[in-house]
Amino acid sequence: MASQNAVTEGTPARPRRQARGQQRIEEILHAAAAVFGEQGYDATTTNSIAKRAGISPGSLYQFFKNKDDIARALAEHYATQLTALRAGVFTIENLDGAGLEDTVDAVLGPLVAFNLAHPGFKALFARTDMPAGLRDAVTPIQVTIHHRVADLIAHFMPDRALDDIARIATVSIQLVRGMTPLITEADGPERDALTAELRTAVISYLSQQVARVPQHTRPRAARA
Amino acid sequence: MASQNAVTEGTPARPRRQARGQQRIEEILHAAAAVFGEQGYDATTTNSIAKRAGISPGSLYQFFKNKDDIARALAEHYATQLTALRAGVFTIENLDGAGLEDTVDAVLGPLVAFNLAHPGFKALFARTDMPAGLRDAVTPIQVTIHHRVADLIAHFMPDRALDDIARIATVSIQLVRGMTPLITEADGPERDALTAELRTAVISYLSQQVARVPQHTRPRAARA
DNA sequence: CTAAAATACGAGCAGATGCTCGTGTTGTCT
DNA sequence: AGACAACACGAGCATCTGCTCGTATTTTAG
Numbered sequence: 001m002a003s004q005n006a007v008t009e010g011t012p013a014r015p016r017r018q019a020r021g022q023q024r025i026e027e028i029l030h031a032a033a034a035v036f037g038e039q040g041y042d043a044t045t046t047n048s049i050a051k052r053a054g055i056s057p058g059s060l061y062q063f064f065k066n067k068d069d070i071a072r073a074l075a076e077h078y079a080t081q082l083t084a085l086r087a088g089v090f091t092i093e094n095l096d097g098a099g100l101e102d103t104v105d106a107v108l109g110p111l112v113a114f115n116l117a118h119p120g121f122k123a124l125f126a127r128t129d130m131p132a133g134l135r136d137a138v139t140p141i142q143v144t145i146h147h148r149v150a151d152l153i154a155h156f157m158p159d160r161a162l163d164d165i166a167r168i169a170t171v172s173i174q175l176v177r178g179m180t181p182l183i184t185e186a187d188g189p190e191r192d193a194l195t196a197e198l199r200t201a202v203i204s205y206l207s208q209q210v211a212r213v214p215q216h217t218r219p220r221a222a223r224a
Numbered sequence: 225m226a227s228q229n230a231v232t233e234g235t236p237a238r239p240r241r242q243a244r245g246q247q248r249i250e251e252i253l254h255a256a257a258a259v260f261g262e263q264g265y266d267a268t269t270t271n272s273i274a275k276r277a278g279i280s281p282g283s284l285y286q287f288f289k290n291k292d293d294i295a296r297a298l299a300e301h302y303a304t305q306l307t308a309l310r311a312g313v314f315t316i317e318n319l320d321g322a323g324l325e326d327t328v329d330a331v332l333g334p335l336v337a338f339n340l341a342h343p344g345f346k347a348l349f350a351r352t353d354m355p356a357g358l359r360d361a362v363t364p365i366q367v368t369i370h371h372r373v374a375d376l377i378a379h380f381m382p383d384r385a386l387d388d389i390a391r392i393a394t395v396s397i398q399l400v401r402g403m404t405p406l407i408t409e410a411d412g413p414e415r416d417a418l419t420a421e422l423r424t425a426v427i428s429y430l431s432q433q434v435a436r437v438p439q440h441t442r443p444r445a446a447r448a
Numbered sequence: 449c450t451a452a453a454a455t456a457c458g459a460g461c462a463g464a465t466g467c468t469c470g471t472g473t474t475g476t477c478t
Numbered sequence: 479a480g481a482c483a484a485c486a487c488g489a490g491c492a493t494c495t496g497c498t499c500g501t502a503t504t505t506t507a508g
Contacts (some may be wrong), residue, residue, distance in 0.1 A: 013486060016473065024485080040353045042266045046466055062465065063485095066315020128350055128405040129264045143377040167414075170406065171421045181352040182394065190391075197395045212503045239454060242505065248455080270496055282459045284495065287455095 004102075010067055020113045025063050029077055032070050035121025041071065041127070041134055046152070068133035071124060079141040083201070085110050086148065100156055100210060115180055121155055126180045149173055156210050164219050168209055175202055249287050251275045253301055256294050261343030265295065265351070265358055292357035295348060302345050303365040309334050310372065324380055324434060328427050331376070335400065336419055339408055352405045373397055380434050392433055399426055 017025075031053035035044045046067050050060040064070045098106070115121055124138055150169040157165065179198040186194055241249075255277035259268045270291050274284040288294045322330070339345055348362055355365065374393040403422040410418055 002464075018484060020475080021485065040355070043355065045464085058469080058488065059486050067466070084265070104356070112439065123353065126352055128352065129347065131267060167417060167421060169419070171425060174402045174406055175399060176423060178352070178398045179395070182398055193391060194395070195390060200432055201395060201399060201425065201429040204432040205425040208424055208428040230460065240506095241455065244505080245455065269494085280498075282499085283456050291496065 017057060018076050021063065023060070024055065025052075025073075028055070028060060028063060028070070032074055033118060033120030035120075036071075036074070036123040037121075041123055055146060056220075060181055067150065068100055072137035073135055074120060075124055075138045078118065078124070079144065081118075082114070082145070101203055103152065103156075104199065104206065108199055108202065111176065111181075112183060112198075115184055115222075118190050119184070120178050122184060126177045128177075146170065152204070156206070157212075170207070172202060172206065175205065181192075232425075245287065247284070248277075249278065249297075252279070252284060252287060252294070253298050256298055257342060257344030259344075260295075260298070260347040265347055266355065270294075292361055296361035298344060299362045299365050301338065301350070303368065304336070305342075306369070309338060309400055322390055324430055325427055327376065327380075328423065328430065331373075332400070332419075332423055334428065336407060338405075339404055343408070346404050346408055350401045352401075370394065370397060375432070380430070381436075392399075392430070395424060396430065397430065 002182070015021075022122060026050065032044075032049045035052055036051050039048075044067075047057050049070065050057045053060070063131050064073065114168050124134065125142070125217065127134075146166075146169055150174060153169050153172065154160075157168075160168075176198065179194065179201070183191055183194045239245075252273065256268075256273045258403050259273055263272075268291075270284060273279050273294065274281045277284070288297065348358065349366070351358075353361070370390075371392055372413055373396060374389050377393050377396065378384075381392075384392075400422065403418065403425070407415055407418045407422065
């Protein structure tokens, strides 16, 4: 956005990255994701991230202001990948004619896969009590996610009040967030079973909500 | 390690408490619950607990071995009160003839009230990623809770396999745990609304599970 | 009353953690 | 080639946190 060249002084300490630096940044984020996923955010030390990335602490701080800054960058990284995921799989247009179950499947499947592929994700997003710095880093992205889910839900209950929709979206997200650590920490068949349980929980909750106002809505969720 | 007591050597460093000390212990636990609830477990310092309790750090460590020990004692304190709660409200015998909805209500209502009355509770139990010390402190009690919930659930689906029952109990508990922080942090009417949503989610999830095996079970959940 | 145990104090230690700083190396631009 | 910026290093600083220790006071036991 702002001019990063030497002439203007808009962003003081923002160096012009070279290719090496860009790669380092990605290596650091990769290492941070791994360590966050294994140890949790609080227990993760910046020195351990540097060690994991194969660099010195000093080098790390050439690319990131502090620990929260790493979390913020990683959160944005995840947000970007989630956006790509959405574009590829569960666009609203693609699901407009689909039923509730198919929609939930279309969202939940890739989301679980994403959590398994990116162990750091749940460490940043699936916590209920966050330190202030982490909270600031992830809330904007949580708001974005909430908007998308609310849009999706609104399609199935168009005559509900907006704050009802918002609340149902919040609850749905929270159901998923609560189950995610259980799923990622389980192995093989138990993991599949828990994923199926999550699917059941979300679908039955949302079905109940759809059925709640049967006048205007056509509650035939399974077939369009 | 050396025995400082005269006669028996059963519990080496366990002094014979006087009335004053017992009261101090309760004051410390009360203070710890408050600070845990406000700051979270990690952010809470032992010195801040001592300050809140109106004593010096040295005095605190005359009654508790370390920070985890405080958490463990507080967790046991909560477990005791929960047991009293169960005895008073939702004994299995009392609910044997009741339907699923009434049973869930009988559990969820007092449980939410308990969470509101004891702000430290969710800081100890409602976290998904716990430091090792805290995990050790609360897991025994979580196992107890899980047993009780599984017993309750088993009454509604007697022909399900034991690990199915266990998994359903785990998921149910997780649904409640995930929603608890949302509920306690909300105010007035929004809190009530979220509580109602939690009720809906749990009941619809469990109803779905009860309906899944209709052969042997009599799925007349609402009326006995 | 007296000795021992329990309670109380609070300055401060040992260890850890996020982060810095001085210095040296690599890359880029002219 | 020279100059400057980006990159890299790692010992170590400043700070915090859980906890201790020497000491003083209160309570209990005999």
